[in-house]
Amino acid sequence: MRSSMDGHVPQCASFFEVVDSSMEATHMEPSLVIPMGFIKKFHSYLNHMITMEAPSGVMFKALIETDKEKHFRITFGWKELAEHLGIRSSDLLILELVYVYDEGH
Numbered sequence: 001m002r003s004s005m006d007g008h009v010p011q012c013a014s015f016f017e018v019v020d021s022s023m024e025a026t027h028m029e030p031s032l033v034i035p036m037g038f039i040k041k042f043h044s045y046l047n048h049m050i051t052m053e054a055p056s057g058v059m060f061k062a063l064i065e066t067d068k069e070k071h072f073r074i075t076f077g078w079k080e081l082a083e084h085l086g087i088r089s090s091d092l093l094i095l096e097l098v099y100v101y102d103e104g105h
Contacts, residue, residue, distance in 0.1 A: 013042050013097035021089050025082035031073040032093075034064065039072050042097060050074070052081050053098075060084070 015038045017023070023032050039046070052060045052074070062077030087093070 013038075013045070014094060016092060016094045019087055019089055019091040019093060023078075023082065023093075024087060024089060025079050029075070030079045030082055031075045032078055032095075034072040034074065036072075045097060052077065052095075054081060054084055056084075058084060 015035050017032060017035075021027055023030055046064060048064050050062050050064060052062050054060070060077045060081045062074050062081065065073055065075045067073055081087075
């Protein structure tokens with residue numbers, strides 16, 4: 001996950017999720033919930049618009065939104081990444097905030 005802000009990302013800026021059906025590309029509105037602990041610790045490094053990089057190096061623009069239950073979700077762009085990776089239920093995903101940059105500089 002990459003944010004479009006300047007700054008140094010602390011070590012261990014990562015989380016993992018076991019995929020359920022709501023994260024699969026075939027779901028009507030696929031998304032990934034970002035754990036609240038991750039949000040609390042790294043919120044200052046995140047923007048609403050992020051770039052996610054697949055292991056192949058392909059980049060996907062994605063959006064972080066808050067749902068009615070106050071969960072932070074990766075929504076727009078998640079379906080494309082899930083399709084690209086062939087994500088299915090029970091897969092283990094490890095997401096890491098690896099680099100924060102400012103596209104304007």
